Amino acid sequence: MAELPLQVRDHDQTEMSAAVGVLARGMRDNPGHIAAFGPDPDRRRSALAAMFSALLGAVPTLERICAEQEGDIVGFAAIAPPGTCRVSLVQKMKIASSIAKVMPGALPRVLSWQGIWARHDPDEPHSHFGPIAVDAGRQGHGIGSRLMTEYTDRLDAAGHLAYLETDKPENVTFYQRFGFEITGEAAVLGNPNWFMSRKPATR
Numbered sequence: 001m002a003e004l005p006l007q008v009r010d011h012d013q014t015e016m017s018a019a020v021g022v023l024a025r026g027m028r029d030n031p032g033h034i035a036a037f038g039p040d041p042d043r044r045r046s047a048l049a050a051m052f053s054a055l056l057g058a059v060p061t062l063e064r065i066c067a068e069q070e071g072d073i074v075g076f077a078a079i080a081p082p083g084t085c086r087v088s089l090v091q092k093m094k095i096a097s098s099i100a101k102v103m104p105g106a107l108p109r110v111l112s113w114q115g116i117w118a119r120h121d122p123d124e125p126h127s128h129f130g131p132i133a134v135d136a137g138r139q140g141h142g143i144g145s146r147l148m149t150e151y152t153d154r155l156d157a158a159g160h161l162a163y164l165e166t167d168k169p170e171n172v173t174f175y176q177r178f179g180f181e182i183t184g185e186a187a188v189l190g191n192p193n194w195f196m197s198r199k200p201a202t203r
């Protein structure tokens with residue numbers, strides 16, 4: 001069956017709840033989210049929706065790319081441009097208080113996870129990629145690859161180093177297809193996590 005037309009473009013401020021829905025549904029079953037937010041899928045989705053809604057609201061400097069199909073946002077990625085990924089204490093507190101409202105018990109686990117990621121953050125200026133998700137039920141049909149192509153084209157045009165974290169081995173393979181290489185590995189809440197970076201293509 002032919003794939004439906006897909007448009008990859010900048011994400012608009014008015015489409016925030018659609019983006020949060022895609023992230024919360026699409027990332028609901030990632031191992032790190034099960035470890036942080038527990039075994040109940042609906043509670044995990046709610047906690048992720050609260051966390052991503054707070055993140056996108058508290059950090060206005062994030063660049064956002066989306067994939068649209070038949071009028072629906074089906075994929076979404078956020079990017080912290082170089083020099084912006086270390087969020088302020090106020091931003092951290094806004095995000096933490098949103099998580100605490102829906103699942104207070106998860107907060108220490110989220111802080112531990114974020115602390116490990118922060119310790120691996122490279123010192124050199126970098127474009128910090130993520131979160132990215134394709135909606136549940138739409139994964140594996142090339143939508144994420146289209147978002148990555150758009151992102152890596154932008155990286156190469158700007159000459160930016162890129163960096164990301166991931167908690168799934170299949171994602172490592174996915175990112176390697178777009179030029180990312182593993183630069184580190186650590187256990188986060190009992191799961192392996194990989195740290196990856198990508199140099200811009202020389203022109």
Ligand SMILES: CC(C)(COP(=O)(O)OP(=O)(O)OC[C@H]1O[C@@H](n2cnc3c(N)ncnc32)[C@H](O)[C@@H]1OP(=O)(O)O)[C@@H](O)C(=O)NCCC(=O)NCCS
Pocket residue numbers: 026027030130132133134135138139140141142143144145146165166167168170171173174
């Ligand atoms: C990772 C993700 C964005 C990739 O987008 P996608 O549209 O599913 O991927 P594509 O169809 O373009 O590419 C397929 C490749 O993605 C990888 N992949 C990772 N998770 C996958 C999934 N749930 N379903 C299918 N492919 C997946 C595989 O390497 C796959 O290659 P293969 O078909 O040779 O096995 C998407 O699967 C997703 O949202 N996953 C859940 C949330 C997540 O893990 N986000 C990234 C956090 S770092």
